[in-house]
Amino acid sequence: GEDVEQSLFLSxxxxxxxxxxxxxxxxxSTYLYWYKQxxxxxxxxxxxxxxxxxxxxxxxxxxxLNKKDKHLSLRIADTQTGDSAIYFCSSxxxxxxxxxxTRLKVLA
Amino acid sequence: DTGVSQDPRHxxxxxxxxxxxxxxxxxxxxxxxxxxxTLGQGxxxxxxxxxxxxxxxxxxxxxxxxxxxxxxxxxxLEIQRTEQGDSAMYLCASxxxxxxxxxxxxxxxxxxxx
Numbered sequence: 001g002e003d004v005e006q007s008l009f010l011s012x013x014x015x016x017x018x019x020x021x022x023x024x025x026x027x028x029s030t031y032l033y034w035y036k037q038x039x040x041x042x043x044x045x046x047x048x049x050x051x052x053x054x055x056x057x058x059x060x061x062x063x064x065l066n067k068k069d070k071h072l073s074l075r076i077a078d079t080q081t082g083d084s085a086i087y088f089c090s091s092x093x094x095x096x097x098x099x100x101x102t103r104l105k106v107l108a
Numbered sequence: 109d110t111g112v113s114q115d116p117r118h119x120x121x122x123x124x125x126x127x128x129x130x131x132x133x134x135x136x137x138x139x140x141x142x143x144x145x146t147l148g149q150g151x152x153x154x155x156x157x158x159x160x161x162x163x164x165x166x167x168x169x170x171x172x173x174x175x176x177x178x179x180x181x182x183x184x185l186e187i188q189r190t191e192q193g194d195s196a197m198y199l200c201a202s203x204x205x206x207x208x209x210x211x212x213x214x215x216x217x218x219x220x221x222x
Contacts, residue, residue, distance in 0.1 A: 004150070033211075035213070041215055041216070042112075042114075042199055042213040042214050042215040042216045043201075043213040045210055045211070045212060045213075048210055088151075094139065094141075094156060094164075094203075095156065095164065096141075096143075096151070096211060097153075098150030098151050098152075099150050100148065100149055100150050101149075101150050
């Protein structure tokens, strides 16, 4: 079946940039998504990118897509303590496939 | 737009009991999804509806699970004869459109089976 893989942990200092990486196998996805989950909460849609795009910028968030390598990344500029959470990338058209998530810890 | 809501937020039940969860999607969204998330994992797809029609069910959805979406508005997910392995966060999401569209998630219902 289709799969999404992410590294489990990332630790950065406040004010630095964070880069969270993801690889996926489903080449049929029209869009790819990034979600944020805080403890005990549901998933918050952060941003998404159309599969024909290479890059999308949305305020502090930059998404890069390498479709050939099936690699997606999320860069968070000027990372804040409030950004500490688990970040999921997902692929799929209606049946989303999620990775295990990357736990981002921001050190003050 | 009040977002996707789920009720209850937490449910503790004894093994063998039946439980039912409710999801209210964003009002104009025609698609509704159920996912299950266990500790340390990402959400896993269970089933989805387009309006009132249930279009796909995952093999994770055993015969003890049933979902409905009468009138294409709110949805319920029922688990019969709960087992300890059913303990998880049950997430509902909704989207608009015929071919998918970005999914917006509710806060989830955390089920603990003792």
